[in-house]
Amino acid sequence: xxxPNILEALDVSDGSRRQDDSPRQLSTVRGPSDTVFRVAxxxxxxxxxxxxxxxxxxxxVRGAEAIASAGPSFLTEQDWExxxxxxxxxxxxxxTVAIALIAIVVALPLAVGTATYISEYAPLGLRPLLVGIxxxxxxxxxxxxxxxGMFWLEGAILPVAQWISTYFGWIPIFNVPxxxxxxxxxxxxxxxxxxxLAGLVVAMMVAPVAASIMREVFAQAPIxxxxxxxxxxxxxxxxxxxxxxxxxxxxxxxxxMLGLGRALGETIAVYLVISPVFVIQPHILQTGSxxxxxxxxxxxxxxxxxxxxxxxxxxxxxxxxxxxVNFGAGIIIQRSRSGAAS
Amino acid sequence: MSLQRIPRWGVARVTxxxxxxxxxxxxxxxxxxxxxxxxxxxxxxxxxxxxSTWSANALQAWIRNVWANYQWKITYSExxxxxxxxxxxxxxxxxxxxxxxxxxxxxxxxxxxxxxEFAYMPIVAGGTAFxxxxxxxxKRVTNLRLSGDTIAxxxxxxxxxxxxPQVKVDNPALVLPSIPIVPVVRSDGSGxxxxxxxxxxxxxxxxxxxxCPKVGRPLVNDHCGVTSNYPVIPGSGFVARSGSNxxxxxxxxxHAVGAITFVEYSYALNSGYPVAKVLNGAGYYTExxxxxxxxxxxxxxxxxxTASPEYLTQDLTNVYTSADPRTYSLSSxxxxxxxxxxxxxxxxxxxxxxADFGAxxxxxxxxxxxxxxxxxxxxNLVQAGQKxxxxxxxxxxxxxxxxxxxxPTFSPDGSNKLANEAPYPADCDKQGxxxxxxxxxxxxxxxxxxxxxxxxGAATAAGDETGAGGGPAAGDGQQASGSEGVLDAETAPVxxxxxxxxxxxxxxxxxxxxxxxxxxxxxFAFSAIPxxxxxxxxxxxxxxxxxxxxxxSRGLTRS
Numbered sequence: 001x002x003x004p005n006i007l008e009a010l011d012v013s014d015g016s017r018r019q020d021d022s023p024r025q026l027s028t029v030r031g032p033s034d035t036v037f038r039v040a041x042x043x044x045x046x047x048x049x050x051x052x053x054x055x056x057x058x059x060x061v062r063g064a065e066a067i068a069s070a071g072p073s074f075l076t077e078q079d080w081e082x083x084x085x086x087x088x089x090x091x092x093x094x095x096t097v098a099i100a101l102i103a104i105v106v107a108l109p110l111a112v113g114t115a116t117y118i119s120e121y122a123p124l125g126l127r128p129l130l131v132g133i134x135x136x137x138x139x140x141x142x143x144x145x146x147x148x149g150m151f152w153l154e155g156a157i158l159p160v161a162q163w164i165s166t167y168f169g170w171i172p173i174f175n176v177p178x179x180x181x182x183x184x185x186x187x188x189x190x191x192x193x194x195x196x197l198a199g200l201v202v203a204m205m206v207a208p209v210a211a212s213i214m215r216e217v218f219a220q221a222p223i224x225x226x227x228x229x230x231x232x233x234x235x236x237x238x239x240x241x242x243x244x245x246x247x248x249x250x251x252x253x254x255x256x257m258l259g260l261g262r263a264l265g266e267t268i269a270v271y272l273v274i275s276p277v278f279v280i281q282p283h284i285l286q287t288g289s290x291x292x293x294x295x296x297x298x299x300x301x302x303x304x305x306x307x308x309x310x311x312x313x314x315x316x317x318x319x320x321x322x323x324x325v326n327f328g329a330g331i332i333i334q335r336s337r338s339g340a341a342s
Numbered sequence: 343m344s345l346q347r348i349p350r351w352g353v354a355r356v357t358x359x360x361x362x363x364x365x366x367x368x369x370x371x372x373x374x375x376x377x378x379x380x381x382x383x384x385x386x387x388x389x390x391x392x393x394s395t396w397s398a399n400a401l402q403a404w405i406r407n408v409w410a411n412y413q414w415k416i417t418y419s420e421x422x423x424x425x426x427x428x429x430x431x432x433x434x435x436x437x438x439x440x441x442x443x444x445x446x447x448x449x450x451x452x453x454x455x456x457x458x459e460f461a462y463m464p465i466v467a468g469g470t471a472f473x474x475x476x477x478x479x480x481k482r483v484t485n486l487r488l489s490g491d492t493i494a495x496x497x498x499x500x501x502x503x504x505x506x507p508q509v510k511v512d513n514p515a516l517v518l519p520s521i522p523i524v525p526v527v528r529s530d531g532s533g534x535x536x537x538x539x540x541x542x543x544x545x546x547x548x549x550x551x552x553x554c555p556k557v558g559r560p561l562v563n564d565h566c567g568v569t570s571n572y573p574v575i576p577g578s579g580f581v582a583r584s585g586s587n588x589x590x591x592x593x594x595x596x597h598a599v600g601a602i603t604f605v606e607y608s609y610a611l612n613s614g615y616p617v618a619k620v621l622n623g624a625g626y627y628t629e630x631x632x633x634x635x636x637x638x639x640x641x642x643x644x645x646x647x648t649a650s651p652e653y654l655t656q657d658l659t660n661v662y663t664s665a666d667p668r669t670y671s672l673s674s675x676x677x678x679x680x681x682x683x684x685x686x687x688x689x690x691x692x693x694x695x696x697a698d699f700g701a702x703x704x705x706x707x708x709x710x711x712x713x714x715x716x717x718x719x720x721x722n723l724v725q726a727g728q729k730x731x732x733x734x735x736x737x738x739x740x741x742x743x744x745x746x747x748x749x750p751t752f753s754p755d756g757s758n759k760l761a762n763e764a765p766y767p768a769d770c771d772k773q774g775x776x777x778x779x780x781x782x783x784x785x786x787x788x789x790x791x792x793x794x795x796x797x798x799g800a801a802t803a804a805g806d807e808t809g810a811g812g813g814p815a816a817g818d819g820q821q822a823s824g825s826e827g828v829l830d831a832e833t834a835p836v837x838x839x840x841x842x843x844x845x846x847x848x849x850x851x852x853x854x855x856x857x858x859x860x861x862x863x864x865x866f867a868f869s870a871i872p873x874x875x876x877x878x879x880x881x882x883x884x885x886x887x888x889x890x891x892x893x894x895s896r897g898l899t900r901s
């Protein structure tokens with residue numbers, strides 16, 4: 001009784017297949033929970049991207065007035081006197097990059113060492129405690145680091161700065177023009193509030209962030225290769241050099257660059273420590289430095305509309321640089337992970 | 343009976359329940375008692391202020407006092423005068439505090455008067471002190487003296503070392519070390535900077551004008567302009583820090599030997615560091631004590647034109663050159679910027695708080711000014727300030743007269759009592775070959791020792807200190823006449839007049855009352871509800887098995 005019906009059905013299906021050979025449309029009927037999840041997930045992604053874009057647009061629109069007024073000299077002028085029409089980010093940008101570089105130069109060995117010790121050498125019982133301490137360091141608010149740098153580290157670091165300047169003063173960046181090592185009465189005040197000090201304080205904030213990324217990457221170095229290296233007669237340090245570091249290279253670079261991104265944008269700690277000057281200051285041990293974010297923190301509250309526009313323009317530059325650094329870090333981490341897995 | 347019965351209302355439970363009831367009662371009656379303390383139909387809304395760090399120490403002390411005594415919530419953020427004026431103009435704060443008015447003449451900055459309606463009211467006087475950190479042979483110097491010209495040269499980068507001959511002339515008794523001077527200036531927009539730059543422009547125009555081209559500032563009306571942002575020559579050894587706390591904190595660092603900054607006297611007192619005595623028009627080096635500031639400000643010209651937008655603002659030209667030997671040259675007033683119209687977030691309730699706060703500090707608050715390192719306002723400014731306060735919408739300030747204001751400068755004849763009683767400076771403070779060894783500022787009790795002071799003036803200090811006090815100060819009972827010399831009216835123990843004079847009965851305010859009643863209710867419920875609703879309570883409502891039998895038997899017998 002059902003025989004002809006089946007044949008008809010087959011016939012129909014054959015006919016349709018003959019007419020057009022495209023794959024059939026798969027219609028998915030999603031349940032309400034699926035729909036809600038998809039909307040939420042898509043919405044979150046879109047929202048983050050649109051907020052980022054809007055922040056950039058906002059800075060560009062608000063800063064347009066100042067950039068238009070200053071013209072190309074905005075990138076080359078060192079002084080910051082928006083009321084006189086003379087303002088540019090050359091000095092503050094240089095200071096920002098200098099402080100960030102000092103921070104990363106100090107933080108990188110510190111972070112690599114910490115991560116290596118925790119993931120390879122530390123006794124198993126001690127490991128969770130050390131991980132906790134490093135994470136805690138990352139969680140300390142930056143204003144606390146700033147106060148620490150201002151009231152304690154500055155005094156403690158002066159002899160170091162003096163020593164570097166005395167013996168390595170022939171290297172231009174370590175030279176301090178006002179300092180005469182031969183003068184027994186020379187005061188160390190010429191070394192206070194320097195880019196070096198700000199860099200050290202920022203390094204203390206950057207190191208834990210970089211260290212926890214590196215530690216996770218080191219822990220992922222494959223056990224087979226580790227054992228292989230040891231079986232071939234390698235020492236533990238040899239194994240770390242030949243297996244852990246090559247596998248973790250991407251993580252090390254990525255962690256350093258994420259740290260750099262944070263160092264570039266660090267505001268309040270730098271604001272508390274430095275003595276702002278508006279000139280390209282290549283002598284990193286000498287009093288006086290500056291950074292874009294601390295300039296904004298210092299001046300936004302008291303700015304006239306035009307000064308505010310100039311600060312927005314400076315903020316736009318910082319936004320772009322930080323975004324570049326973070327995207328670079330993201331790309332490097334992504335590539336290295338695919339490479340490590342193969 | 344075999345069933346163990348715990349009494350439903352044990353001693354502990356009854357106690358807790360009674361305590362709960364007592365708390366509810368006191369909470370309710372306390373709140374009822376508190377209600378009449380508020381003005382009829384209006385409440386004291388919290389207000390927010392912003393501005394000067396120069397006068398912040400006084401304001402914060404007053405704010406703590408009114409909070410402790412009246413529960414008026416006032417938040418003051420110490421962000422610098424420039425930001426204070428800006429925040430007020432933008433409507434983000436209910437009142438501003440600034441050392442200079444809007445749009446001050448000859449300024450580098452575009453500081454436009456706000457569209458918001460406002461009035462200036464003086465809040466407190468004080469001296470911009472030169473706090474320093476200097477050591478000679480490991481011993482701290484506390485008796486440094488500087489002439490105005492020397493200060494101007496230090497802060498324009500002309501004098502860069504402490505052993506400069508000009509500094510030596512000011513300090514004949516000190517063997518100054520050959521170390522660099524580190525001038526510490528404000529990096530944020532500051533009223534103290536503006537006051538110093540006005541002084542530099544008026545009194546040391548040559549030095550100030552020569553400084554402008556070095557820092558790339560244009561001249562304003564042929565002279566280097568008045569500025570709130572101190573310009574610094576890059577690489578010159580100047581240090582810039584934000585906020586009064588920032589500059590004072592830097593100078594007070596143990597390693598910052600050689601640093602000097604300008605900051606309100608109170609910051610030097612708080613950090614325990616000395617301030618430089620500044621040469622005044624009469625040839626004496628004076629310290630910015632409350633008395634010296636009060637004397638100096640007798641020469642201040644106040645704008646008395648009520649129609650002027652600058653009404654009550656100060657012109658200090660004559661203070662800089664005052665011929666009274668007790669004058670401190672860099673004395674000035676600080677101002678509050680009051681809103682005179684409702685609008686934005688400013689409501690009548692906020693006006694009530696602001697006006698009452700102002701009425702409090704113009705009278706009672708001024709008592710603590712001296713202890714805090716400021717100088718109380720004289721009577722003419724208090725009376726003018728009270729008039730300004732009445733313009734605040736929603737306010738109903740209590741205007742007090744001479745008799746009940748409790749301001750230490752008031753005297754029945756209207757003259758400034760504090761200035762009348764100010765001691766004359768000691769002979770060793772006169773310009774010349776002698777120099778007092780007594781300490782200054784926060785290091786008052788630390789005389790500069792013989793190790794540092796080896797010059798001819800050192801010996802004359804002790805004993806001479808009070809010698810010149812023979813003027814109007816003679817009647818002051820606190821004046822030490824002992825041989826110590828260092829004990830004068832300033833070093834005598836000071837009593838902190840921290841509490842206002844006319845506090846209403848400290849009633850419990852609404853929130854604590856509610857909390858108390860709530861807590862009592864909780865306690866009562868905790869103790870009373872279980873016996874009533876609990877299983878044990880319900881079972882106890884049932885007839886006891888044994889009694890039940892008896893009952894039934896009784897019933898049976900009855901029936």
